[in-house]
Amino acid sequence: MYQQLFIPIEEHINKSYNIYFSDDFKKDWFDLLKNFRFTKNVLITDDNVFTYHKELIQTLANQLQPSKIIVRPKGEEYKHIKYTQEIYEDLIQYEVDRKSGIIAVGGGVIGDFAGFIASTLLRGIGFVQIPTTLLAMVDSSVGGKVAVNVDVGKNMIGSFYQPRVVLCSLAFLRTLPEKEWICGLAEMVKHALLKRNVYENFKKVVFNQPDYKTWDFELWNRLIYESIQVKAEVVSKDEKESGLRSILNLGHTVAHAIESLTNYKEFSHGEAVSRGLVTALLLSKKKFQLSDKIIEEVIQIMRLLKLPLDTANLKANEIAHHLIYDKKNQKGKIKYIYLKDIGNPVYDLELDIQDFLDAWMLQKDLFG
Numbered sequence: 214m215y216q217q218l219f220i221p222i223e224e225h226i227n228k229s230y231n232i233y234f235s236d237d238f239k240k241d242w243f244d245l246l247k248n249f250r251f252t253k254n255v256l257i258t259d260d261n262v263f264t265y266h267k268e269l270i271q272t273l274a275n276q277l278q279p280s281k282i283i284v285r286p287k288g289e290e291y292k293h294i295k296y297t298q299e300i301y302e303d304l305i306q307y308e309v310d311r312k313s314g315i316i317a318v319g320g321g322v323i324g325d326f327a328g329f330i331a332s333t334l335l336r337g338i339g340f341v342q343i344p345t346t347l348l349a350m351v352d353s354s355v356g357g358k359v360a361v362n363v364d365v366g367k368n369m370i371g372s373f374y375q376p377r378v379v380l381c382s383l384a385f386l387r388t389l390p391e392k393e394w395i396c397g398l399a400e401m402v403k404h405a406l407l408k409r410n411v412y413e414n415f416k417k418v419v420f421n422q423p424d425y426k427t428w429d430f431e432l433w434n435r436l437i438y439e440s441i442q443v444k445a446e447v448v449s450k451d452e453k454e455s456g457l458r459s460i461l462n463l464g465h466t467v468a469h470a471i472e473s474l475t476n477y478k479e480f481s482h483g484e485a486v487s488r489g490l491v492t493a494l495l496l497s498k499k500k501f502q503l504s505d506k507i508i509e510e511v512i513q514i515m516r517l518l519k520l521p522l523d524t525a526n527l528k529a530n531e532i533a534h535h536l537i538y539d540k541k542n543q544k545g546k547i548k549y550i551y552l553k554d555i556g557n558p559v560y561d562l563e564l565d566i567q568d569f570l571d572a573w574m575l576q577k578d579l580f581g
C-alpha cells in the first residue's frame with residue numbers, strides 16, 4: 214500500500230509538493246529526504262513522540278547527515294512565541310544556512326511550531342512534515358499554515374509556508390492515545406461534509422463498521438487520502454485564504470469560541486469542533502433549509518464515531534461573547550460558514566448572534 218498525492222499551488226507552481234502515504238515509514242523516503250541535500254538536517258519532535266518512536270527518529274538522524282534532533286516538551290503551551298528564540302539561537306550556533314532543512318516529526322503543535330521557525334529563520338529554510346497524529350495527517354500538515362501563539366491569542370503570529378514534502382506513515386497511529394483520535398475524526402467529518410463523494414464513502418464505512426478501532430490500515434489509508442484531497446483541492450485554489458479557503462472553517466467559528474471561553478483547557482480541539490459542527494448544521498437548517506434527513510444522517514455518523522454533540526453546559530451568552538470579540542473578526546462582524554447541502558458550503562456570510570443563541574438552545578434541548 215503506497216500512495217502519492219500531488220498538491221498543486223496554482224498561483225505559485227514552484228511551491229507545489231507531494232504527500233506520500235504508506236502503512237509504514239518507507240526505506241525510499243530516506244533517499245527522498247537525502248535528495249533535498251540539506252546542508253544541515255534539523256529534526257524537531259516532542260518528548261511524547263520521541264519516547265514512542267525513538268528508533269525511527271534516530272535512524273532518520275543517522276541517515277541524514279549532518280543532523281541534529283531537538284526534542285520539545287509536548288503540549289500547546291510550548292507553541293508559544295517565547296520559546297522560538299532559544300531555537301533560533303540554537304540553530305544559528307549549529308550553523309544552519311539557507312540550504313538547511315527542518316523536519317517536523319509530530320502532531321499539529323510540532324508542525325506549526327517547527328514550520329514557523331523554518332519560515333522565519335534566515336527568511337526561510339527547507340521544511341518537511343512528518344505528521345504523527347490523525348489530525349496532523351488529515352489537516353495541519355497540509356496547506357502551509359504555520360503559526361505560534363501569543364498571550365492574547367492562539368495562532369496569531371504565523372505565515373503561509375508550504376513544506377517540500379509530507380511523509381505520512383500510518384504506523385505512527387499505533388501509539389496514538391484515545392482522545393487524539395477524536396480530533397482527527399472531527400476534521401474528517403468536516404472534510405466529508407464539504408465533498409459529496411467523500412461523504413458518501415465515509416458514511417458507508419461508518420454505517421457498515423462503526424467502531425473505527427477495527428478499521429484496518431488499508432481502509433484508514435483510503436479515508437485519510439480522500440480527506441486530505443478535500444483540503445488539498447481548496448488550498449490549491451486559495452492558498453492564502455482570500456475567500457474559498459475559509460470553507461475549511463466549517464464548525465470552527467463556534468469551536469474557537471468554546472476553546473477560548475474555556476481557556477483551551479477543558480476540551481480538545483476536536484471536542485470543540487465536533488460541537489461546533491452540530492451548531493453549524495442547526496444554523497444551516499434555519500438559514501438555508503438544510504434538510505432534516507441530512508442533519509439526522511450526519512448526527513448518526515458522529516454518534517457512531519463517539520464524537521460529542523452536546524453543549525457541555527456552556528452558556529449561550531458566554532460563547533456569544535467570545536464569538537463577538539474573536540480577534541479575527543472584521544469590523545465586529547462574525548464571518549460564518551453554512552452548509553446548503555452536502556458538498557455545498559456557503560462562505561462570506563455573517564452570523565446573526567440571535568440565530569446563534571437560538572441554535573445553541575436547540576442543541577441543548579436535543580443533545581443536552
Ligand SMILES: NC(=O)c1ccc[n+]([C@@H]2O[C@H](COP(=O)([O-])OP(=O)(O)OC[C@H]3O[C@@H](n4cnc5c(N)ncnc54)[C@H](O)[C@@H]3O)[C@@H](O)[C@H]2O)c1
Pocket residue numbers: 259260261262265287288289292319320321322323325345346348349352353354355356357358359360368385386387388389390393396482
Ligand atoms: N496549520 C494548520 O493548518 C492547522 C490545522 C489544524 C490544527 N492546527 C494546530 O494543530 C495543533 C493540534 O495538533 P494535534 O491535535 O496533532 O496536537 P499535538 O501536536 O499536541 O498532539 C497531541 C498529543 O499527541 C501526542 N502524540 C503525537 N503523535 C503521537 C503518536 N504517534 N503517538 C503517541 N502520542 C502522540 C503529542 O505528544 C501530544 O501530546 C494545534 O496547535 C492547532 O492550532 C494547525
